[in-house]
Amino acid sequence: MTQISLRGLHKTFGTTQVVKDLNLDIAAQEFLVLLGPSGCGKTTTMRMVAGLEHATHGEISFNGQRVNEIPTQQRDVAMVFQNYGLYPHMTVAQNIAYPLKLRGIGSAERDAAVLRAAARVELEPYLHRHPRELSGGQRQRVALARSIVRTPKVFLMDEPLSNLDAKLRVAMRAEIKHLAHELQVTTIYVTHDQIEAMTLANRVAIMKDGVILQLASPEEIYNNPFNAYVAGFIGSPAMNLIPVHSDGAGLNAEDGTPIQAQAPRQGPLTLGIRAEDMQLCASSQANFSAAIYAFELLGDSTMATIKLGGASVVIKGDKHLRLQFGERVHVRFDAARLYWFDIDSGERVRPLGER
């Protein structure tokens, strides 16, 4: 039951500021995901919590107690590394048992704990193998087992799934979610994959250039993105961001295509709308019309892409829909599902009381 707080955290490598004045409170038992592109400071932030990096400024505390000066070994955190960090000369069982061995726990108790942890991630048949004899997914499960063999104050996971193939990633994601739910240990999870963030997190902190842009539940981030960057990062496909121009005569895309919508202000803007919030319709109901640029079948749905100037706009369609290249389509949307952003700063332009 550990509550973590980061206060005014800074990290500088040479002259590069990697983390800038970061403030973050993580509730006990929370599953917090740090999400962002590579180089955004998310891994550095986690490494500071682990004690593998020293904070240049600022305070890290567990349950109100400053831990900056406590070395990694005594912070009682468990960490899963991107490339697993398994000990190559030890068997799976020895790898899992190592944290217990370091704590001077007797071998009988150790063996029992190893078996329990291995059973949780279905590793029992491999206990006597060496890491080099395992597949990537099995190695990742060894790393997981090693982190859950004891009950640490905090779980830290640094892109644990990014070295796995797509199918395995989905399966391991569910395992991690289940484990986190069962063990009820405060978890910080670093990833650049927005789907992992959406599926796993209680709250997501979206980071860019060393600062947190938005800290909220996945649902809130999806439905109410702080700015155009967050909107374009979250969702699959990500939100369509269309540069538009609004004047007295109406609203037009870059290429002049008229769009039937009420802009919150005049001048250039970025219009944001999600693929599932648009439908193809008859020309009489359309908010805008364009020619099909590409059309993809996904099985459970279809994706129609059109171009409005330089912007690609993806529309999610029914799974039975079939369209031809160049075919002219008419699109409608609910005006309440539109997002407006400043075209330069990317910040939200909020129409009164709404989005």
Place this chain on the structure above:
Amino acid sequence: MPQPPKPVTNKPALIDGYRAPVNEQVAIWLRQMLVFVGISAIALPIAWITITAFKFPRDVYSLDTALIFTPTLENLQTVFDHPWNLGSKILNSFAVALGTVLLAIPMATMAAYAFSRFDFRFKQSIFMLVIASQFIPAAVVVLPYFLLFKQLGMLDTRSALVLINMSIVLPYAVWMMKGFIDAVPIEIEESAMVDGASRARVLWEIVVPAALPGIITAAVFSFTLTWNEFLFALIISKQDALTLPIGLIGFRTERGDLWELMAAGGILITAPMFLISLLVQKQFIQSLTAGSVR
């Protein structure tokens, strides 16, 4: 009718009816000659020593008995007798080499770890200094060493030889092992620290086992260097601490060079190294190819 199997040849013509052009054949022939010369240069002296060690003195110089002669084990026995006493010299060599390795390798491991993993001021310069200490010719430092050990009353002791050999071996060992430790992924160390291991335990329980092939390589290299060391042993030792290479000079007598005994001594020097390298060959190859599969 079944075709007879084609004779296996090592000719370059792999395809039926194809013959390499003449200039290519010449190139291949030249290459084979070069390999042959290279192998001969290494193998012939060893072959000569091995043969000579089993010859009676009268057969050593005669061309008639160069390859066909009556073999004897007498030489291998004689070298252990007075005045040669190679037995005590083998013991000295072994003690000095083992002592050097046992002290130098742990020290080199720690130094290499520090050079590999820690950031400190003048790290590059200090590392270069360690390596550069080997650029000083042995002949320059042999007299200072002699005077130093004379002052310390350590002349003609194995400890003095161990200390000198360490000064030779350590820079090489540090340099070699830094490379091997660099190849150990940092994540497994961080992982161990998160698991609760102190720096010392990380070094001995994680890094050393992971770099073991490299450490063994460095140990064998150090042992060989010490085992074969001649100049310092010649100057520092006189009677009690004489090593095997010094023992060999004893076979140059007023009666002339006793080649058959020197060859027998040569076998005694070479054989242990030969055995050790056979034993660790697997490790050695592994460490030479380290990183290629990771």
